[in-house]
Amino acid sequence: MKLRSLALGFILAASSCVASAAAFTVALTPTTPGHLTASFGDTPVLGSFTDVFTFTPTLTPGSSASAYFFNFSLDGNYNYDPNLLVTFSSANLNGTPFSINNSIPFTQAGAYVPSTGGPLVLTISGTSYGGSYAGVVNVTLAPVPEPATYGMLVAGLGLLGVVARRKRSA
DSSP states (O other): OHHHHHHHHHHHHHHHTSOEEEEEEEEOEESSTTEEEEEEEEOOOSEEEEEEEEEEEEEEEEEEEEEEEEEEOBOTTSOBOGGGOEEEEEEEETTEEOEEEOOTTEEEEEEEEEEEEEEEEEEEEEEESSOOEEEEEEEEOOOOOOHHHHHHHHHHHHHHHHHHHHHHHO
């Protein structure tokens, strides 16, 4: 009986040390033509965590994105409060790693992705001591060609074909 209680206690203790993982879907909203933005954040459970934010809509290839997030470990009187601390161990935006500064009482991280496309995914890992964090993502969409641009391309290729045919027959 004692061995069974000891084993059960060990299993419960080990399961409490498992890292927490959370997934979020965040909508990007237009700010000006060709630009989108979104804010995000979380109050992770105590201990290790990994949060994954997927932003919608999917980006056109050649778009650029930047993200920044932070944690203040200050109470209402601007005093350091360890119960509000979150430290970040890693973060990446579509595989681009963040520059992270875990100086207490203000932890921060930021990254810029000059060219990306498809789904925009932000993954943040760290340790929570009871605090929360927040941030913002800004996107500049790649320009999408107008239908007239494709028409000009086809006309130009046709002209090149006519010139090549004349040269060949002459």
